[in-house]
Amino acid sequence: MCVHSAMPRAFSRIFLLQSRDIFRNLAFEACxxxxxxxxxxxxxxxxxxxxxxxxxxxIGRFQSSWKECCVELLHENGxxxxxxxxxxxxVYHDTNNLNISFMTSRQELDRQKCMEFLQDTLQTLHPTKLxxxxxxxxxxxxxxxxxxxxxxxxxxxxxxxxxxxxxCTLLCNSNLSNLSxxxxxxxxxxxxxxxxxxxxxxxxxxxxxxxxxxxxVESWIACLAHKHEGSPEPLIIRISEGCEQEHxxxxxFTRTLSEFQSWSWINGAxxxxxxxxxEFEPKLSRFGLFxxxxxxxxxxxxxxxxxxxxxxxxxxxYVNALSTALAGxxxxxxxxxxxxxxxxxxxxxxxxxxxxxxELLVNSLRRLSDRF
Numbered sequence: 001m002c003v004h005s006a007m008p009r010a011f012s013r014i015f016l017l018q019s020r021d022i023f024r025n026l027a028f029e030a031c032x033x034x035x036x037x038x039x040x041x042x043x044x045x046x047x048x049x050x051x052x053x054x055x056x057x058x059i060g061r062f063q064s065s066w067k068e069c070c071v072e073l074l075h076e077n078g079x080x081x082x083x084x085x086x087x088x089x090x091v092y093h094d095t096n097n098l099n100i101s102f103m104t105s106r107q108e109l110d111r112q113k114c115m116e117f118l119q120d121t122l123q124t125l126h127p128t129k130l131x132x133x134x135x136x137x138x139x140x141x142x143x144x145x146x147x148x149x150x151x152x153x154x155x156x157x158x159x160x161x162x163x164x165x166x167x168c169t170l171l172c173n174s175n176l177s178n179l180s181x182x183x184x185x186x187x188x189x190x191x192x193x194x195x196x197x198x199x200x201x202x203x204x205x206x207x208x209x210x211x212x213x214x215x216x217v218e219s220w221i222a223c224l225a226h227k228h229e230g231s232p233e234p235l236i237i238r239i240s241e242g243c244e245q246e247h248x249x250x251x252x253f254t255r256t257l258s259e260f261q262s263w264s265w266i267n268g269a270x271x272x273x274x275x276x277x278x279e280f281e282p283k284l285s286r287f288g289l290f291x292x293x294x295x296x297x298x299x300x301x302x303x304x305x306x307x308x309x310x311x312x313x314x315x316x317x318y319v320n321a322l323s324t325a326l327a328g329x330x331x332x333x334x335x336x337x338x339x340x341x342x343x344x345x346x347x348x349x350x351x352x353x354x355x356x357x358x359e360l361l362v363n364s365l366r367r368l369s370d371r372f
Contacts, residue, residue: 012224012234014217017051019241020095022058022082025051027257028239029101029167030085031248036103036163045228046108048220049101049167050213053093055175056080057182060088060156064194064270066186066331072371073182075333083266088156089197091169092179096209100216101167109164111137111157118153118170121219125207139168141203150203171202172209186371192273263332267372268297277303281364287315290361292368298331303365314351318358321347326365336369 015032017025029049036047056079057069065071065081068090074081093099102114115133122139123131130142132149139153155168179202205212221234237247245253259265277290284290288308293301303323305316325343329336340362348355 011228011231012045013047014220014234014236015047015049015051015247016213016217016236016238017049017244018239019244020052020054021241022053022056022080022093023257023260024241024244025053025099026058026082026084027253027260028244028248029103029165030256030260031244031253032103033158033160033163033165034252035248036105037160045224046102046104048217048234049099049103050216051099052095052097052209053099054080055092055094055178056082057090057092058082058084059090060195060197061085061269062087062195062271063090063197064190064192064273065267066270066273066372067190067192067194068183068197069186070182070184071186079182081266082260083269084156086156086158086165086167087195089154089195090183091154092174092183093169094174094178096171096173096175096204098170098172098209098212098216099167100170101165103163103165106159106162106164109157109159109166111155111166114166115139115153115155115168117219117223118168118216121216122205122212124219125205125212125215136198137166137168138200139170141205148201150201152203152205154200170212171204172207172212173204176202176204187275187279187368189276189279190273191275192271194271194273263330264297267331270296270298272296275368277361277364277368280367281360283360284364287357290319290364292365294331300326300329300331302327303361315357318347318351319361322361322365331372333372334369335372336365340365340369 017028019025057074059065059068061084115137118139119131119133132140134140137155138151140149141152142149152171153168155166157166158164224234239247272295275292277292278285289306291304295301303319303326305319322343325339326336329339344362348358
């Protein structure tokens, strides 16, 4: 019998995750949702899940990692990149950004009411300011009626057959400079049909994150007491890092954590995209338009040349041969170095008269590989 099946059957639970690891937090959220999905958990109302993570970027289920954030900056700072199971746009997390998940049945999920609960709760922290829920179930803050509002919370949802959740971020005192810098595209010329984030002006709530969490918990308890008079108080559960599997299916948590940490989930789930290779070597533009096409999963499909200005057919032959050499390769950092070196050793030896021109194209692909 799983450990978590022996937990008391509380009317409602408030989970306070102590881990600052984005992958562990997302895995726990996913497993908690699946537990509710499979058991239906009749008689239980909404569970609340609160957590924070070290600096990272979290993209939506149907987004391109390279379109939504600056991967180079993530590498430089040692920050993580994660993909969640819900849709929506990319968000920056740090330990001053509180994440809130409302876990309930699909039938009972009301995203508007979830955000209105937060609106009413946060209003007590800033009585003179104006909070309102936006069309996308986000939360906005303005100093007064005459000032422009800025976003303090973005949200997304996941709907199962029986269970569902609505979750959101809440900027308490996040580093907005880091947020602005990292939520910019890795590649300027990348074209994709992936879901695009909607950029908005943001602002901090400017309240200590611990205080915000405390007020939300107190407000949630009061809300349930008013709505379900006579019901027992929610069970508050603090979960230390490494103890998550005591509260959800342990085997599923291990599998989900491994999946969420994998390249195939984080980057390999990105939709198809195209890039102009002159972004990485401007001199290429004098020969025509070089384009890299990658299919779903970050796998190279082809390198092509159009609008060609060079009449020598050997140049097109070189491009075709290079395309064949890279076809099927994954867009992993530095992964193309070996195949490119091997290709150059064979091709440039036989076509030394075009060496400088050929190396421009290869160097552009190396620079591109550096930035994955």
